[in-house]
Amino acid sequence: MTDTETAHVTVAIIGGGQAGLSVSWYLGRAGIDHVVLEAHTPVHAWADTRWDNFTLVTPNWHCRLPGYHYDGDDPDGFMTRDEVVEWLAGWLDTFDPPLRTHTRVTRLRPLPAGGFALTLATETGEETLTCDHAVVATGGYPIPVLPAFAGALDPAVTQLHSEQYRNADQLPDGAVLVVGTGQSGAQIAEDLHLAGRQVHLAVGSAPRVARTYRGRDCMTWLADMGLYDKAVPEYPGGKAAIEKTNHYVTGRDGGRDIDLRRFAVEGMQLYGTLTDGKDTRLAFAPSLRDALNAADAVYDSICADIDAFIEREGLHAPSPTRYAPVWEPDAEVTELDLTAAGVTSIVWAIGYRPDYRWIEASAFDGAGRPMQNRGVTGVAGLTFVGLPWMHTWGSGRFLGIDRDARHISETIIDDLRPNAPEPSAPRASARHGLAVAR
Structure with a gap:
C-alpha cells in the first residue's frame, strides 16, 4: 500500500508471514480492499530465527502455497533455511x-x-487505522519461553533461546547444555554434536518418529493415511494428542532419524527434565529412562499404524521392523555443576507462549489462546490464520496453509459480498526486498 495516510481499509491482515500473505493472495484475486501489516519484512522469521544448518523436517513436496508449489528436482528431500x-x-x-x-x-x-x-507503530511515529475485518496472522507462539530460574544462574554462563542460536562458533569454547528435545532442541543438540562440541542434553517429553519406514518417508505415509487432513475433533487421541510437542526428526543430510540413545553412545550426556537451578548448580527430575522409552513407544506405534495401513490397502512394501534401543542409562543423574562439567553456555529450547494482550476482544480462553473454529472467532470480523492445529495437524505447516487461508478468505468474502464473482488472477511484482541469507 502506497498511501500510508489511509484511515480506513476493508480488511487488515496483521502479519506478513506465509499465512497472512496467503490470505492476501485470495483477497487480491477477489478484488477485496485490504492491507498486510508486517512488523519486520515479509516471511522474515525464516531468515532471522533459524540456525545456519536448519532444514525442513517435512518433505519438499509438502511445500504448497496459493498458486505455487515446490517444483524442484528433490520432492522427497528437505530444503535448507536459505532454500x-x-x-x-x-x-x-x-x-x-x-x-x-x-x-x-x-x-x-x-x-x-x-x-x-x-x-500502528511505524518508522515515522504512531498511526491509527480502522478496518471492517481483522485477520491475525502473527503466529501461534511468538514469545520465547525461559524458565523462572534462568536469571538466578551464574552470569558467566552464556544463555540464549533456540531462536537466537545460529551455529556452534557463536558460543564460547566449552561444553553446551541444550534444554528441551522438541524439534528445535533435538536438532540443535545434533548440530552442536556434529560440530564436535561436548553436549549435555536435558530430555523432555517430546515423541520421536522414523524418518523413513518401509521404503518411504514417514510423513508421506501419514499424508496418504489422511492424518494431516483430519479435523481436530476427529483426530485420534483428541485434545491430549494436539497438545503434545511435535515429534523430533531431522531433514539434515537428506534426512534421518534423531536417536538420542545413539548420541549417548557417541558421548552426549543425557538427563531428565531440568527442574531448577541456581548459580552453577542444576537439578533434574529422574525422568530420562521413562522419556526415552515413551519416545520410542511413539516411534514404534507410528510404524505399527503404517503397517496396518499397508495391509488394509493391500500395498507392496519392504518388511516391517521395530526400533531396538542401542543404549540404556545406568542410573538417573539428577544434579549437574556447570563449572565442574565445563559447561559455558545454555541453549533454551523449551518453546514459546502466546501473547495477544494487544487485542482487546473477548476471543481468548483462560490460557490466552484464541477461541476459534477454523480461525473464525465469536467476535464479528475477527479471524486468525497460521495457528498450529487451527483446523488440522496440517494447519500452521506449508501443507495446510493454503486450505486454511482459503477458508478464512471465503468467510470474509461471503460476509462482504455474498454473491461475489470468481476472483481474477493476481499480477506479478518485485520481491519486496526479501533477501536470501548466506
Whole structure:
C-alpha cells in the first residue's frame, strides 16, 4: 500500500508471514480492499530465527502455497533455511500484496458500530487505522519461553533461546547444555554434536518418529493415511494428542532419524527434565529412562499404524521392523555443576507462549489462546490464520496453509459480498526486498 495516510481499509491482515500473505493472495484475486501489516519484512522469521544448518523436517513436496508449489528436482528431500527463503521469494514474485513493512500493530480494539481500530507503530511515529475485518496472522507462539530460574544462574554462563542460536562458533569454547528435545532442541543438540562440541542434553517429553519406514518417508505415509487432513475433533487421541510437542526428526543430510540413545553412545550426556537451578548448580527430575522409552513407544506405534495401513490397502512394501534401543542409562543423574562439567553456555529450547494482550476482544480462553473454529472467532470480523492445529495437524505447516487461508478468505468474502464473482488472477511484482541469507 502506497498511501500510508489511509484511515480506513476493508480488511487488515496483521502479519506478513506465509499465512497472512496467503490470505492476501485470495483477497487480491477477489478484488477485496485490504492491507498486510508486517512488523519486520515479509516471511522474515525464516531468515532471522533459524540456525545456519536448519532444514525442513517435512518433505519438499509438502511445500504448497496459493498458486505455487515446490517444483524442484528433490520432492522427497528437505530444503535448507536459505532454500526456503529463496522459494518464498519466488512465490512473492508471482503476486503483488498490498504490504506495509516495519509497521507493528500495538493495539486492536473493537469499535461500537462494528469493525476495529488498530494502533500502528511505524518508522515515522504512531498511526491509527480502522478496518471492517481483522485477520491475525502473527503466529501461534511468538514469545520465547525461559524458565523462572534462568536469571538466578551464574552470569558467566552464556544463555540464549533456540531462536537466537545460529551455529556452534557463536558460543564460547566449552561444553553446551541444550534444554528441551522438541524439534528445535533435538536438532540443535545434533548440530552442536556434529560440530564436535561436548553436549549435555536435558530430555523432555517430546515423541520421536522414523524418518523413513518401509521404503518411504514417514510423513508421506501419514499424508496418504489422511492424518494431516483430519479435523481436530476427529483426530485420534483428541485434545491430549494436539497438545503434545511435535515429534523430533531431522531433514539434515537428506534426512534421518534423531536417536538420542545413539548420541549417548557417541558421548552426549543425557538427563531428565531440568527442574531448577541456581548459580552453577542444576537439578533434574529422574525422568530420562521413562522419556526415552515413551519416545520410542511413539516411534514404534507410528510404524505399527503404517503397517496396518499397508495391509488394509493391500500395498507392496519392504518388511516391517521395530526400533531396538542401542543404549540404556545406568542410573538417573539428577544434579549437574556447570563449572565442574565445563559447561559455558545454555541453549533454551523449551518453546514459546502466546501473547495477544494487544487485542482487546473477548476471543481468548483462560490460557490466552484464541477461541476459534477454523480461525473464525465469536467476535464479528475477527479471524486468525497460521495457528498450529487451527483446523488440522496440517494447519500452521506449508501443507495446510493454503486450505486454511482459503477458508478464512471465503468467510470474509461471503460476509462482504455474498454473491461475489470468481476472483481474477493476481499480477506479478518485485520481491519486496526479501533477501536470501548466506
